[in-house]
Amino acid sequence: MDQIARDVRQHRSVDDMDDRMSLISCTETLTTQIFTDSPNYDKYRDGDIDSWTDLLWPQPKLISIKHHSTRNFEFPKDGKLKVYFDDCSSANPRQVMQIIELSKPLLTCVGVDIEYRGHRLADHETSALEGKVTCGVFEDGRPSGSYTLTIDAVRGVEVVGSDYAGIRHAFATFVQIVRLHKYAQQKMAGHSGQQLPNGVPNVPSTPNGNASGDHSFLNGSGVSKQLPDIGPDGTIKELTIRDQPDRSFRAVYQDFSGCRILNPDTVLKLATRLSSCKANYLFINFEVRTTDRYQLPYTNRELFHMMQVCQELFITFVPSIDTQSNYLEGDQARVIIDQFLDDFPLCKVVHFGPNLASLLISDRKLLTSIQRRVPRIFLSTHVDEKNSSLLSTLPPFITLCVEGTWPFDVEKFVSPRVSIVIKFSTGDDGYLCAAPESVAKKALLAAKLSDRQTVLGSMVCDLSTGCEAMPPSLSYMSMLASVGVAYNSATDMKKYAFLLPVVAAHHMLLDGDMVSLFEQVQTLGKVEHQLTKYAYGYWKPNSSSSPNANADISSASETTLFGISANKKMPISVFVEMILNPENMNMERLTPVVFKKARIELKRTSSALDAASKLLPYNYDLALVLEEIRLVTELMVLVSRLGQYMCVYGTHPIDRKKSFEEGLPYSPGRVGVINLPAPIRTDLANTMLRVRGQFQHVWLSRSIPSTLQNALKMFDNLFRALLPHDLQEMGKQLL
Template identity: 90%
Template sequence: MGEKEEAAPVLLQCLESGRVDVICSILSQMKNQADFHAQVDKLCCKEGTLLHKAVWLDAADSVAALLSGGVNPCVQNSEGKTAYQCCQSEGVRLSFVREALQSINLHKTERLCQLIRAGVPVDSVDTPDTKNTLLNWAADFATPEVVKALLTNGANVDLANFKEETPLHTAVIKANAEVVKILLSAGANPSLKTKKGQDAFALAETHSPALLSLLSMDQIARDVRHHRSVDDMDDRMSLISCTETLNTQILNDSIKYEKYIEGEIDSWTDLLWPQPKLISIKHQSPRNFEFPKDGKLKVYFDDCSSANPRQVMQIIELSKPLLVSVGVDIEYRGHRLADHETSALEGKVTCGVFEDGRPSGSYTLTIDAIRGVEVVGSDYAGIRHAFATFVQIVRLHKYALHKHVGHSNGVSTSVPSSPNGNASGDHSLLNGNSASKHFPDISADGTIKELTIRDQPDRAFRAVYQDFSGCRILNPDTILKLATRLSSCKANYLFVNFEVRTTDRYQLPYTNRELFHMMQVCQELFITFVPSIDTQSNYLEGDQARTIIDQFIDDFPLCKVVHFGPNLASLLISDRKLLTSIQRRVPRIYLSTHVDEKNGPPLSTLPPFVTLCVEGTWPFEVEKYVSPRVSVVIKFSTGDDGYLCASPESVAKKALLAAKLSDRQTVLGSMVCDLSTGCEAMPPSLSYMSLLASVGVAFNGSTDMKKYAFLLPVIAAHHMLLDGDMVSLFEQVQTLGKVEHQLTKYAYGYWKPNSSSSPNADISSGSETTLFGMSANKKMPISVFVEMILNPENMNMERLTPVVFKKARIELKRTTSALDATSKLLPYSYDLALVLEEIRLVTELMVLVSKLGQYMCVYGSQPIDRKKSFEEGLPYSPGRVGVINLPPAIRTDLANTYGFRFFVFNDGLFFRMLRVRGQFQHVWLSRSIPSTLQNALKMFDNLFRALLPHDLQEMGKQLL
């Protein structure tokens, strides 16, 4: 070949004629030339590079010749695909795998990583018969650097060959101590056995006894890291290892839901929320819906529809930011053309409103490879719901594609699995190793299978209630962001509750401009904004109540609906004149009240424009006392009264009960209430899963919450945080709830499972047992953590021991580690960073209170006051304890850790607010209006003062 002759045309001819020998000769001659890669790796044909051409010809020998000659397999063609991604036969794929094996044998780490980035699976096997993975080969023939490279790229450390020999077995047989260390550090299990029944220890005894000490040290480390810390009675009663939580109490009589415990899903459609009534996917269809190459969906309006195109455009614009964030834009084209159905235009979306007799908010969504996307709503709300579902579908497919491409290119985007060992959350979705594993039926290229969704709401009332009667008052921006997210999940009412003190001048925390803006945005989101008001007491005269109500309604002149809390409601129920006068200004009135035998008769005669809001409890006795002529809405709280965090168990049970009670003819729907009084003044992100669960079952009452209770973390990550990689955050929220509730159960002697607490039980029976696991006459206890924060000087710890608090700290430290790992992969997003800080705040607070509890069990009471208790194997009981009994050194240490640190400088004491209190202030001011901060911090004041030594109390008052 001449010195200046181009190599690519000659090599193309050789490929087409099958002259492998000539290809090898030319590449051998060119290999040392400076422009070697410029010539052999350029795009020289319509398929792409020479390697793409060989793959297209399905010529395995030519592919092998090019690869052994040194061509770059990572070059992409005009479609953005590498040669490996274009492979059509196993023979050609095997050529790539053989090149990887050759790279391992020759210790060419860079070449091996290059092939993995090009798409060669890191767990590829040499032949179907022997099943030796690349890591098996590396453990046998390669250097430690090659082994590290494979593990870094996600190789399965325990994948065995046909002899059931793992890479660790191979390394032990080879007596390669360095490789054995690397594999053990990566989590290799030395207890796995070969077909001959030999584990790594047995193989080491035979082939390399010097490795026994290394394997033994690893086993000791595993035992130390084991989920349970002490193998005794206390361990069997450990906080989470006893698993008297979601996965046992809800599912204690069924194995149907076991596979969901680890977050496994049946289909990607499991992550749509609320769950559509009907999803029909054409799995056998030869074509899928492809996203347009220009990244723009072309929106057309059905000319047979009576819908106003401008209003439809406004609805679609609500979802546009969610599409743009995943690389999909929208272009409006006007009314559809005559050949619209059959044209080859990519990304067609046709919208129309057709009243077909279904309820408001009903829709049909069709995705077809040829006809494009068809969005049909029974009204404008139906269009909104349909497009919200379509956006969820697009985002899930783009997420799966991102994971698949990231893995194909050898880029690790995984978040470490939760170290808690908890059976909650979507661990598989966190570890971005295989898109097909995460989403079993999403194509690797991100295209959407042809499908039809037909959906309609079960209940016309799907409300979220934000309570601002306590110290927490969210700022308008936070409220509107929450409303936008919940609107995408098909909530349609937003109650905003204010409390007016009769001794103070009437004033709302927002300006009229802010209130009007909130109402306007909610209207655009198809959410009915409902202002709500109550007084701190029902001891007020009718004229005074009328004045307050008139002033309140004046602040919302455009509202057609209003809600009154229990105190004002009791006055309005007894004063029908006042109630009727209010109705002249506001057509629909909601009243929150308690129902019993005494007030049943007056409630039964309420006028039709009134809807009652009652607590959702079991047994549900409203129908027993109130006439069926009165419409009812059932209320649930997002959290558990007296707790910092809701347990996964209570979230699931409330959703199950909401679905059960919504079947009643008098029940219009459900309302989930995010309270702001007392300890409920916790960050709003802790309530996201509760909000989604309630809204989901209100829209689709047939949703199987026994299944979806385990998927709530990943659903919340995708639809509230808009980032599927942030599942770990909500898994840790569940862990916090489990720890708090389990420790409180120990404190009150409720650690034994209560079979009647399971939703699988027949809750329609006449049993007096509530759905929440407590009998009707047994009051739910307050959380140990909350009691310690609010009342640290008089704690009852008769059933608690230092070991129990230590175990709580271990669980919480695992949560802290998981949050730290997640923070390293956090994208640049203020909202995500704020949620992370909120969860970290509560975690640190619980860690520090656990540490305090541990000290109080040991030092918190006088020896003479301590009791001995041998009930249920508990040998130690401190009785009633207080922080005041702690030694000064312990109190100073806790104060330094908790919120104060003292520095001696220039003969003076300087105080610096640290950690919990500082974090709380930052998070609070990011979510709430600043004027409420002072009252919010009072929740911590008792504990802060108690922790400070006596000689620093006066200075502590100045700080607080």
């Protein structure tokens, strides 16, 4: 018996073997899907970087570091940077102070304060004073937003901008440099057990105190691996950064046409983060139903406050409006537009959605009357042969917003005299989460199309289509990628496709130890897309979808670029279909094993989120992002369980009479919740009820409370479908 017991203990169980299996095949990774030269980028797969400068975002055009310099820039012992104003500059010191104050909160949380000293002294260049920062605006012919940042051991920090926007961009870059070095110093002190100066803690226990950085606490790697070229003392090597934006238009578009309407605080926090990453346009879109009374979800006071804050952040606030239908008379459209413009009397820019745009393009008289109130107008429209003549004759104050697709045929139909903005969505239509490869492909395509002379820039759109109940934190990486390539089109997105989680943790969460949160977002996207490929028979990646960035576009690649095919309709996600239509599913190609593998990956994600929660500082914003990602994970686990049960019980005959009583449709060859036993349906419904409660908390933390009822419909419909017929009355009391 003892021998038998030993044999049993040594034998590997079936469950243990399954736990080692993964839905994400090693041949279905981001590398093979969009890169042909993947060996050159393998070293970035784990988030490793070549230099700490890789973590600056957007990437500056020129970084010159004096690696052999014997002296470095040291932070002042009193923890205060002394700001001086160049007396030769044309800048108003008060306005420069207002710009610097925007970055001050990001410095104070890492133990660095700012002190204003006035104009520089005669011996300023040779003075031994620590922490000197000299600011000035000099128009040297470079575009708006250009700057030069010099860090010298003796002369201190010199910030020179071509205008006030350049000062803003320079200080945003300088703050990133300071936070990275403070983070490295903090980590090294934590590993060695030393005490940091200025009372900065050596453990991640303060809000945003981690500055920027890595996930070394999660994977055991040291800071020397994650932040190379930074010494243990945290001093900054002498360097010069010379930078300017490639495109004057770097926009983020928030669509509030559905039930998701973010509250003003969330909008302004997002604008603040994006301003630090050098975005300069924020579109807020509203939808007006012609059958209802005109009313915006924000008060005039809230709208004015958002416009004022965006102006201070050097972001152009662009109100946008559209109707639910294009069947609209000119007089009715004029009334709606006039009411909308009355709510934004100080705006100089406005955007109209596709339905109103189609009317304005044909009614030039109405378009001209709007221009008398708003000098610049953006129109979102579809371009084809039918409207090419109208679009080519648009007045010069119009800018067209068109979808970024390949091949890009807009120039065939629209005259070069018309300015164009390229639009990209943050997610994938019909999916809960964007796949990492789709984020990289869109960024690569945006950089490619930005070379066109008619293209002013790009716009990344967080649309209210599909499952709009998904939290906004899932879109952070897409926003950063789009803004980054719009600012610097030479950014190597093949490299940053792997580093986006690290960059997002640095600049959106301001906490490098939370990198694992965005890594799990990528995992969710991989699981969802991979399972959908299984469902639709896409077993292997299309070899023709891998781009060759070193070769010119030839006739063989006219229809495919960076894996984006012309007129290719992507199937809807299995997860989304099961959430919206659990009564009638086609499970022909899916098996219980596939769903179990998906659950294994999702459980690993849950474990990683639990590990990250133990490192979470006392910070509400970080906790909210963690709960948002956990919510999506648990929802996908629930759907995976539902799919697994459908595959198991789908072959069993069902009671047609019971199906008729419950009102659930029956189709031969289709599977639905009617196939499941009552105890399993009850268990799934209880889990759905818990997920619904989590969703309520997350939704009310981000969005306007009045939108909760419509947002819950998706969860309520799934709950009712899961609940057995005899428990429906009780279910009504629970909702």
